[in-house]
Amino acid sequence: xxxxxxxxxxxxxxxxxxxxxxxxxxxxxxxxxxxxxxxxxxxxxxxxxxxxxxxxxxxxxxxxxxxxxxxxxxxxxxxxxxxxxxxxxxxxxxxxxxxxxxxxxxxxxxxxxxxxxxxxxxxxxxxxxxxxxxxxxxxxxxxxxxxxxxxxxxxxxxxxxxxxxxxxxxxxxxxxxxxxxxxxxxxxxxxxxxxxxxxxxxxxxxxxxxxxxxxxxxxxxxxxxxxxxxxxxxxxxxxxxxxxxxxxxxxxxxxxxxxxxxxxxxxxxxxxxxxxxx
Amino acid sequence: xxxxxxxxxxxxxxxxxxxxxxxxxxxxxxxxxxxxxxxxxxxxxxxxxxxxxxxxxxxxxxxxxxxxxxxxxxxxxxxxxxxxxxxxxxxxxxxxxxxxxxxxxxxxxxxxxxxxxxxxxxxxxxxxxxxxxxxxxxxxxxxxxxxxxxxxxxxxxxxxxxxxxxxxxxxxxxxxxxxxxxxxxxxxxxxxxxxxxxxxxxxxxxxxxxxxxxxxxxxxxxxxxxxxxxxxxxxxxxxxxxxxxxxxxxxxxxxxxxxxxxxxxxxxxxxxxxxxxxxxxxxxxxxxxxxxxxxxxxxxxxxxxxxxxxxxxxxxxxxxxxxxxxxxxxxxxxxxxxxxxxxxxxxxxxxxxxxxxxxxxxxxxxxxxxxxxxxxxxxxxxxxxxxxxxxxxxxxxxxxxxxxxxxxxxxxxxxxxxxxxxxxxxxxxxxxxxxxxxxxxxxxxxxxxxxxxxxxxxxxxxxxxxxxxxxxxxxxxxxxxxxxxxxxxxxxxxxxxxxxxxxxxxxxxxxxxxxxxxxxxxxxxxxxxxxxxxxxxxxxxxxxxxxxxxxxxxxxxxxxxxxxxxxxxxxxxxxxxxxxxxxxxxxxxxxxxxxxxxxxxxxxxxxxxxxxxxxxxxxxxxxxxxxxxxxxxxxxxxxxxxxxxxxxxxxxxxxxxxxxxxxxxxxxxxxxxxxxxxxxxxxxxxxxxx
Numbered sequence: 001x002x003x004x005x006x007x008x009x010x011x012x013x014x015x016x017x018x019x020x021x022x023x024x025x026x027x028x029x030x031x032x033x034x035x036x037x038x039x040x041x042x043x044x045x046x047x048x049x050x051x052x053x054x055x056x057x058x059x060x061x062x063x064x065x066x067x068x069x070x071x072x073x074x075x076x077x078x079x080x081x082x083x084x085x086x087x088x089x090x091x092x093x094x095x096x097x098x099x100x101x102x103x104x105x106x107x108x109x110x111x112x113x114x115x116x117x118x119x120x121x122x123x124x125x126x127x128x129x130x131x132x133x134x135x136x137x138x139x140x141x142x143x144x145x146x147x148x149x150x151x152x153x154x155x156x157x158x159x160x161x162x163x164x165x166x167x168x169x170x171x172x173x174x175x176x177x178x179x180x181x182x183x184x185x186x187x188x189x190x191x192x193x194x195x196x197x198x199x200x201x202x203x204x205x206x207x208x209x210x211x212x213x214x215x216x217x218x219x220x221x222x223x224x225x226x227x228x229x230x231x232x233x234x235x236x237x238x239x240x241x242x243x244x245x246x247x248x249x250x251x252x253x254x255x256x257x258x259x260x261x262x263x264x265x266x267x268x269x270x271x272x273x274x275x276x277x278x
Numbered sequence: 279x280x281x282x283x284x285x286x287x288x289x290x291x292x293x294x295x296x297x298x299x300x301x302x303x304x305x306x307x308x309x310x311x312x313x314x315x316x317x318x319x320x321x322x323x324x325x326x327x328x329x330x331x332x333x334x335x336x337x338x339x340x341x342x343x344x345x346x347x348x349x350x351x352x353x354x355x356x357x358x359x360x361x362x363x364x365x366x367x368x369x370x371x372x373x374x375x376x377x378x379x380x381x382x383x384x385x386x387x388x389x390x391x392x393x394x395x396x397x398x399x400x401x402x403x404x405x406x407x408x409x410x411x412x413x414x415x416x417x418x419x420x421x422x423x424x425x426x427x428x429x430x431x432x433x434x435x436x437x438x439x440x441x442x443x444x445x446x447x448x449x450x451x452x453x454x455x456x457x458x459x460x461x462x463x464x465x466x467x468x469x470x471x472x473x474x475x476x477x478x479x480x481x482x483x484x485x486x487x488x489x490x491x492x493x494x495x496x497x498x499x500x501x502x503x504x505x506x507x508x509x510x511x512x513x514x515x516x517x518x519x520x521x522x523x524x525x526x527x528x529x530x531x532x533x534x535x536x537x538x539x540x541x542x543x544x545x546x547x548x549x550x551x552x553x554x555x556x557x558x559x560x561x562x563x564x565x566x567x568x569x570x571x572x573x574x575x576x577x578x579x580x581x582x583x584x585x586x587x588x589x590x591x592x593x594x595x596x597x598x599x600x601x602x603x604x605x606x607x608x609x610x611x612x613x614x615x616x617x618x619x620x621x622x623x624x625x626x627x628x629x630x631x632x633x634x635x636x637x638x639x640x641x642x643x644x645x646x647x648x649x650x651x652x653x654x655x656x657x658x659x660x661x662x663x664x665x666x667x668x669x670x671x672x673x674x675x676x677x678x679x680x681x682x683x684x685x686x687x688x689x690x691x692x693x694x695x696x697x698x699x700x701x702x703x704x705x706x707x708x709x710x711x712x713x714x715x716x717x718x719x720x721x722x723x724x725x726x727x728x729x730x731x732x733x734x735x736x737x738x739x740x741x742x743x744x745x746x747x748x749x750x751x752x753x754x755x756x757x758x759x760x761x762x763x764x765x766x767x768x769x770x771x772x773x774x775x776x777x778x779x780x781x782x783x784x785x786x787x788x789x790x791x792x793x794x795x796x797x798x799x800x801x802x803x804x805x806x807x808x809x810x811x812x813x814x815x816x817x818x819x820x821x822x823x824x825x826x827x828x829x830x831x832x833x834x835x836x837x838x839x840x841x842x843x844x845x846x847x848x849x850x851x852x853x854x855x856x857x858x859x860x861x862x863x864x865x866x867x868x869x870x871x872x873x874x875x876x877x878x879x880x881x882x883x884x885x886x887x888x889x890x891x892x893x894x895x896x897x898x899x900x901x902x903x904x905x906x907x908x909x910x911x912x913x914x915x916x917x918x919x920x921x922x923x924x925x926x927x928x929x930x931x932x933x934x935x936x937x938x939x940x941x942x943x944x945x946x947x948x949x950x951x952x953x954x955x956x957x958x959x960x961x962x963x964x965x966x967x968x
Contacts, residue, residue: 168729169730177709177747190734
């Protein structure tokens with residue numbers, strides 16, 4: 001099924017575009033330091049506020065740092081942090097969702113209401129309060145976003161589990177005395193995976209957005225590290241003199257999110273189509 | 279000469295799939311005369327629904343009518359504009375769909391929905407159309423139509439919903455009524471009442487109808503003419519009486535022969551049509567039925583036979599119909615007697631005593647809030663016994679508790695009360711307290727083959743896991759491989775199926791794998807819940823034969839649950855009839871067809887559509903709905919619907935078990951000999967002359 005999904009992927013140009021964008025950004029994130037002509041904190045003497053040129057692809061900012069290099073270095077955090085938070089949310093959310101979906105009853109009632117109440121708090125408000133108390137740090141960002149996204153993933157997995165748990169093959173597994181762990185991960189999880197893949201891609205794009213927003217508010221990675229959100233904020237004051245210092249990181253965020261969204265949208269269509277075939 | 283209501287000539291319909299046009303209907307012709315009910319019979323994939331939709335020009339966007347003509351009352355339908363078609367839909371052609379709940383809008387009262395049709399097509403005033411809606415509901419024999427009209431669809435039972443859709447379809451007095459398997463979702467007893475209603479209303483309305491169905495029994499009882507569709511082509515067509523009496527096409531012969539029917543005292547085996555219907559892309563170019571045909575000769579694989587018209591007006595598409603008609607080619611037409619049958623043994627496999635299951639018991643919170651409600655007693659003190667190598671058939675309408683009882687026995691549902699014994703050793707009610715050996719001995723075959731197998735596990739993985747989990751001794755991989763091959767051979771599937779995923783299998787093949795899985799570790803008892811109800815007729819006979827063979831070979835017993843009495847009677851040697859959580863009759867399988875029997879059983883037997891247009895059956899129709907198991911009727915639970923009710927005693931006192939001899943027991947106030955006398959009367963004439 002996943003092999004067929006991959007074949008489908010190549011037949012959808014927009015999805016393919018999304019995939020290419022994501023791969024490009026991943027490449028930059030991994031090999032960034034090798035590509036970038038300067039370090040992110042190198043101040044080039046006498047080269048402040050230079051417009052884009054062959055030497056400085058995206059120009060330089062008001063302190064004389066190469067914007068292209070800063071964007072390239074910054075790719076690592078903007079992809080690494082959301083990737084970690086997405087992975088953790090998916091793992092926690094899947095475990096919780098499978099358990100409450102399979103057992104139902106009181107456990108489901110209590111846990112679902114708890115998750116709902118977490119979801120009721122606006123994301124940025126929770127982030128501001130939490131990071132305000134524990135202090136801004138990459139670790140803090142991970143904790144906050146995992147707290148915000150685990151309930152969402154759990155709800156998706158729970159509803160998929162509800163559909164599967166009463167099917168004949170799950171009952172057949174119970175009748176041969178399988179353990180709950182086996183039933184959850186061997187019988188039910190494969191059926192949840194398509195929905196989960198789509199949800200994970202969606203969470204990833206939201207996590208990028210939220211990380212950038214927190215960086216913009218100064219609650220993310222601390223200076224002089226190149227955080228795209230923070231770079232946008234810093235360049236805001238001198239937008240009339242060095243617009244490129246604002247446009248480069250903002251554009252990078254936009255393109256990455258568009259890429260991830262195109263990919264997740266394509267995945268959703270592919271899996272929905274696959275579901276109809278069966 | 280009268281103008282036919284519907285005339286279809288050489289209709290071809292294609293579907294666009296995977297970037298190519300595939301032929302779904304090939305040169306289909308069909309004529310329906312006024313007052314005629316025309317049956318359209320076919321298995322899934324035969325194109326019968328495509329034909330029904332094409333007639334209404336209501337095909338899916340990826341379908342096209344590539345050639346042919348359709349005319350309604352001599353008027354060319356294919357020349358109509360979309361706006362014209364919208365005026366024709368619901369006015370001249372009406373559809374009664376299979377799933378009545380899905381076709382009614384849940385957010386309007388049903389009366390409004392019927393009134394909307396006449397308001398739109400006949401420009402009636404709001405009040406007048408409402409009055410007419412109520413009148414239509416009265417004509418479909420709904421008690422208290424004023425109240426029903428104000429109800430929402432979900433407040434009505436399945437039978438009532440179907441009557442509402444019929445009322446809606448008939449409200450504009452259409453010329454042609456298309457009925458797409460309208461009774462498939464209903465109980466036999468309700469189905470019988472609805473079929474009576476069709477017969478009466480179609481005639482009273484001066485309409486004609488196309489009845490699409492896979493059930494040859496219903497078609498025999500209801501229709502005047504039949505067309506048999508296979509692989510998108512007409513195989514045979516003709517008046518019901520001659521087509522059933524002397525079928526000329528091997529496919530029709532096979533379909534009729536493969537229906538289980540009562541054969542008292544004789545162990546039989548169904549002649550089955552092997553193989554599966556071809557998919558759209560794989561249809562043979564010559565005769566479409568050739569790969570499965572028992573009478574195929576080399577010519578059949580090369581030249582497509584023509585649809586020939588016989589002197590008596592019948593149509594048949596087969597190279598060999600003359601030889602079949604003259605008797606030169608003999609095809610099995612009835613179940614054949616089976617000699618190698620192993621009789622049941624005396625040892626008890628499973629004994630159930632007073633099994634009770636209640637649902638919806640009020641919990642602590644409800645009690646504190648004072649909203650404690652009465653629980654639903656789904657199974658109420660049921661006792662039964664299954665002997666080794668025998669089959670107990672459990673019949674009853676939906677809501678009788680038969681599935682809940684089966685689930686209590688295998689442990690998927692934990693019984694609230696009662697004792698179970700497996701192989702004469704007490705068995706825990708809860709699944710988690712049963713030993714591996716007990717699990718091994720109690721397996722289940724589920725109703726829906728499509729969700730019985732995990733789509734992400736191959737057939738081999740599914741079987742291997744079951745063998746490994748349930749076998750007492752440690753098995754090597756080689757042992758397991760051998761056992762898988764053995765099991766696949768036993769269910770007559772090729773060994774290479776072990777590497778396939780369920781999506782690559784047809785419905786019948788999936789059910790065979792599910793049966794192989796149930797047999798994986800030599801169980802003592804297999805509970806089969808409606809094992810064939812989701813399968814086509816031709817596949818059903820294969821699965822039933824298989825179950826019979828495996829019972830003889832593996833010494834396994836079955837608890838077989840079905841709403842289809844004939845299916846149960848084919849396999850079972852003992853039958854128990856359930857109504858509202860209780861067993862009302864049990865006895866030898868042949869006895870339930872004959873008097874004396876419980877009035878409920880009598881009604882079930884008489885409601886069964888017999889695949890023989892000449893058959894004369896008693897007409898016993900149960901009025902009303904099955905009462906809710908939350909508010910059980912006092913006295914005899916069947917008294918609210920019983921056609922043989924005695925009087926006050928039935929309402930106040932629970933009936934006694936009466937002994938009819940040979941272990942045959944009936945729970946009724948009427949003494950056995952009186953029942954026998956009442957029921958022995960000659961069958962009433964079936965319906966007025968046709």
